[in-house]
Amino acid sequence: MISILKNSAKSLYSSNSKYLGSFKNNILYSTQKPCFNLQSSTTPFAFQERAYSTDYIFNDSGKKRVLITGGLGQLGYGVASELRKEIGTNNVILSDIKVPDSSVKENGPFVHLDILDPEAIEKIVVNEDIGAIIHFSAVLSALGEQFPQKALDININGTQHVLDISKKHQLRLLIPSSMGAFGPSTVRQNTPDLAIMRPKTVYGIAKVYAELMGEYYNSKHGVDFRSLRYPGIISADSLPGGGTTDYAVDIFHSAVKSNKYNCYLKNDAGLAMMYIDDCVTETVKFFLADNNTLKQRVYNVDAISFTPEELANEIKKQWSEKFEITYAPDFRQNIAITWPEYMNDSKAREDWGYNPKIVSTKDLVSVMFQKINKQKSL
Numbered sequence: 001m002i003s004i005l006k007n008s009a010k011s012l013y014s015s016n017s018k019y020l021g022s023f024k025n026n027i028l029y030s031t032q033k034p035c036f037n038l039q040s041s042t043t044p045f046a047f048q049e050r051a052y053s054t055d056y057i058f059n060d061s062g063k064k065r066v067l068i069t070g071g072l073g074q075l076g077y078g079v080a081s082e083l084r085k086e087i088g089t090n091n092v093i094l095s096d097i098k099v100p101d102s103s104v105k106e107n108g109p110f111v112h113l114d115i116l117d118p119e120a121i122e123k124i125v126v127n128e129d130i131g132a133i134i135h136f137s138a139v140l141s142a143l144g145e146q147f148p149q150k151a152l153d154i155n156i157n158g159t160q161h162v163l164d165i166s167k168k169h170q171l172r173l174l175i176p177s178s179m180g181a182f183g184p185s186t187v188r189q190n191t192p193d194l195a196i197m198r199p200k201t202v203y204g205i206a207k208v209y210a211e212l213m214g215e216y217y218n219s220k221h222g223v224d225f226r227s228l229r230y231p232g233i234i235s236a237d238s239l240p241g242g243g244t245t246d247y248a249v250d251i252f253h254s255a256v257k258s259n260k261y262n263c264y265l266k267n268d269a270g271l272a273m274m275y276i277d278d279c280v281t282e283t284v285k286f287f288l289a290d291n292n293t294l295k296q297r298v299y300n301v302d303a304i305s306f307t308p309e310e311l312a313n314e315i316k317k318q319w320s321e322k323f324e325i326t327y328a329p330d331f332r333q334n335i336a337i338t339w340p341e342y343m344n345d346s347k348a349r350e351d352w353g354y355n356p357k358i359v360s361t362k363d364l365v366s367v368m369f370q371k372i373n374k375q376k377s378l
């Protein structure tokens with residue numbers, strides 16, 4: 001028997017106080033079957049197809065946990081925080097080769113982990129009851145062109161290690177891909193999921209490797225591999241780690257600091273982008289999605305598209321008329337022109353309900369300045 005606290009309650013418990021799941025938008029995201037939709041319910045709950053499946057992560061004794069590698073970069077901490085809300089703080093273990101601030105350890109489990117050490121990864125998987133890995137360790141595109149051997153090592157060998165461990169222990173494995181997996185022969189507007197993939201960076205080549213090996217391990221070895229091809233991710237409180245799209249973060253901090261920005265891309269280098277909160281929410285949604293809803297293992301996801309000039313004009317409108325941008329294109333311009341201006345993400349929307357909220361440059365600039373001003377006032 002189940003008891004519900006209130007319509008607005010966040011959580012659902014059984015009569016013996018066992019946690020059954022939590023509500024979001026009136027849908028119960030349950031760790032057990034069935035799922036309910038409060039809004040469409042008449043009696044008082046109506047059955048509906050499960051929105052999330054966490055069976056894979058949580059076994060009957062509730063012990064399986066999620067390991068996030070490379071968790072101290074731009075995306076890891078945000079994804080960990082969001083996932084912890086869904087499945088519990090202690091069920092998400094953040095890891096990185098970097099040493100964390102004390103606040104990271106205060107907010108949940110953290111372990112030091114080098115992705116190039118497969119024995120260390122396996123030890124954590126076995127000792128910590130890991131049922132799934134979110135693999136964020138990477139060297140991004142621009143840094144990868146400066147240190148190609150390091151990028152090959154981390155982006156290919158590191159990826160192979162998590163693939164093999166996922167095969168051995170039958171884990172769910174999420175490895176993000178990137179629009180960087182595309183190349184100059186790919187159509188740059190409305191790029192479909194299935195397109196020519198001939199990238200010209202070590203980073204892009206490693207992403208194609210991860211996508212294809214992930215699909216192979218899925219069909220051949222039953223690994224629940226999943227991947228999203230992210231565009232450039234824009235965040236206010238976590239800094240990007242050496243990508244071609246970093247300008248779209250740096251420009252805000254530079255505007256606040258000095259009212260000017262010297263851009264390493266040309267004024268008309270349009271690229272696909274996404275706000276961090278959408279990236280975090282949608283990644284967690286995809287990670288927890290019922291496997292049956294996924295018709296493919298790799299999906300494009302996109303939200304906004306702009307050129308440096310368009311972004312600068314919006315910053316002038318919303319921040320200061322005095323803001324000035326200059327252009328000094330470097331090697332990153334040659335990478336940018338090989339990547340999509342915007343991707344077609346209709347399959348992600350159809351299959352698992354991908355639905356970003358910030359979809360205009362205007363809204364992005366507004367939310368970025370709100371965040372930066374809030375940080376300044378703290």
Ligand SMILES: NC(=O)c1ccc[n+]([C@@H]2O[C@H](COP(=O)([O-])OP(=O)(O)OC[C@H]3O[C@@H](n4cnc5c(N)ncnc54)[C@H](O)[C@@H]3O)[C@@H](O)[C@H]2O)c1
Pocket residue numbers: 069070071072073074075076095096097098113114115116135136137138139140154175176177178179229230231232233234239240241242243245
């Ligand atoms: N941020 C974006 O715009 C973006 C866009 C597309 C795809 N992605 C992908 O998303 C994932 C996360 O990206 P991010 O922006 O957080 O990257 P990031 O560069 O900010 O962070 C990567 C993390 O990997 C860690 N790392 C490096 N070497 C390691 C090693 N040997 N062992 C363990 N960890 C190691 C770094 O310390 C760093 O914290 C990556 O796969 C990236 O390719 C990111």
Ligand SMILES: C[C@@H](O)[C@H](N)C(=O)O
Pocket residue numbers: 140141142177178179180203230231232233242243244245246
């Ligand atoms: C797009 C992406 O993968 C990353 N932001 C980079 O520029 O390398």
